[in-house]
Amino acid sequence: MPYGQVNVASSVGRRALLAGSGGMLMLAALPTAARAATTTVAGAPSPTAAAGAARTSLITQGTMLVHADMHNHTVMSDGDGSADAAFASMREAGLDVAALTDHATLFAIDGLSSSEWRTTADLANAANEPGQFTAIRGFEWSHPLQGHINVWNTSDFADLLRASSPGNLYDWLTGRPGGLASFNHPGRETGRFSNFSFHAAARNQLVGLEMFNRTDDYLFEGWSSGMTSPLVACLNAGWRPGLTGVTDEHGTTWGFHEGKGRSGLWVTENTRAAVFEAMAARRSFATRVSGLRVDATANGVRMGGVLNVTSADVRFLLDLDRSPAWDGKPLRIQVLRPGTSAPTVVDVIDTVNGRVTDFTVPLNAADGTWVVLRVSDPSQPNGSPGPAGHPCNDFGVAYTSPWWLQP
Template identity: 45%
Template structure:
């Protein structure tokens, strides 16, 4: 059972309009983001001919900047032995670094070097901002002949390749994210948790290209969002194009990430990702942020501090600002907590876009895990086909945005 409320006229306004910034960013006038946070529009997952993309790496950053992005990354594949024709090498890695340094312009445009650790069985993970790269430890299922000295499985508690990758990551300071989660059957060693990486494993892709990964693999298991958060990872939620075709940044309807950053620079982007101050969308020009009991999305807070009156209800404030042609359009806000095979919808609210901060009361289930995720949908557009048998998701329509979780301690 969910709480439901039709918010006529957009609900309670608690903050004013944002102030426009050049290059697609925005400053928040009050509430979360006050104190100078900028909204940076980002695409952190792109490919070139240095691995299996169609476009030249020399054109990628300029294309994304011309398309209005504030932050862009090239993350070509590191497959190693399993896909030797589709992987970067040392020279490719150096080229990406030189191109990123040449394109980076603090205050105007942020260019990031990364790579995509790519196992055909365990999954793919982006690694951003470091000076190193590494190939996956090959598995039998990744193309190493049976009988190889490298075993398919390591200790009983996880695949050897995941353990080796975690060891490699623990020796550096790169930021890391889970890509198109659940697409590969190994699911990153079933989202094996490693406390050494808890701070720097910062992202889970919810939109990859035009796909909604909430529903990936639910016929055979649980949603990747549930599996990841219940494993203990404290990730922000991202949208990416995973572009392979060239024309980076110009294809509509594909994932992108909003980052609330202290400044438009590599340091500002890193700070935003470490704080999980991010949201996933497939729509251009959206500005989305939220607070739960006054606490910003991505943060951790004790439940008794956001629910001091013990009523069981907490105030959710949502900043949803969109281009003028969205004004008046009906949308739905879903409040998600732990559930199987998909998150439980513990509250649901309908509202119309009015470009003001909206406020909703919601009851948080003390027994439904230690995270809360906000999902915004458009009931006027058809839901993901995989939601057809999932009550509450089918009627909610197409997902517009996922906000990074609120993490609740007790």
């Protein structure tokens, strides 16, 4: 087979294994939005370019906003599209940062092989243009019961032979100090990463928790079956991830789906090193709206940081804009704090798009060590609601990364 190409017939076999009852992942079959031809994708209007806000924060200095999608698939695992086309599609769609993260399972027939891992690096290097577009190679460690974890910035990959459990993967990751990882579609698989069992040595490298995956808000994932909110379970366990959104694309129109998850990253420049630095600093927000700008501080500390607070009134500034498409649109800010099975909402603030919102909330470390801001559209319902009457049963637009209270 020529270098860089994938046998389509074998990819169909992979998808059957991944989706069927005898497959290693036992994934549900996924509908794929189709386009008539590659030329249609190339000529499509960029949603980010059409609706995007300015990339400069109104409340902080020294960084710029880039729009990122760090979770995408190709025929090298269970996707439909050739990896050769993926990065170009995402750049054409208006993304600034993009990653390919095909599944690493048990056997190469189910997911990445060593040769395909090298091919992904070649494609990322060819597409990467420092300062303009950052292309990244990664993989998705994929366990049928415990869950899936994305890993980026490593020279090798771990399948289930190399790491058969989340704990094994954390040990593998800590042996690669530059590697970064994320909890994917958290709570979808029943094991929930051994119920988010905490591994202190890997805390700094676990930099992401997907709050939007495809079109879904994962705040109350599993709630209807009696499960705890993944956000609450993860943060209460001791993990300190940034919050992210991803398309988890399995089709052929990478980047072109309005309404699917994506991330905002605040970077010093659009390069791999700066992207990884921003991820490690948790300067990220999750959204499922193209072109959105979100930046936030608490007592001057940027989202993703530590507040030296025992008990105090904390002043928040939230810069929120998607102009011009949303000028004046009513939105809502919910202040999320730890709860037992769902986050506690300690304040709700009405705002509008295009405004810096300034508000103060009393926080006490005795009530829990983290705080998150959720932005919502009160005119629409949450497709996966939580407890009756919960303030977050409206349509989620964005999540800031958490702040951690550490007296």
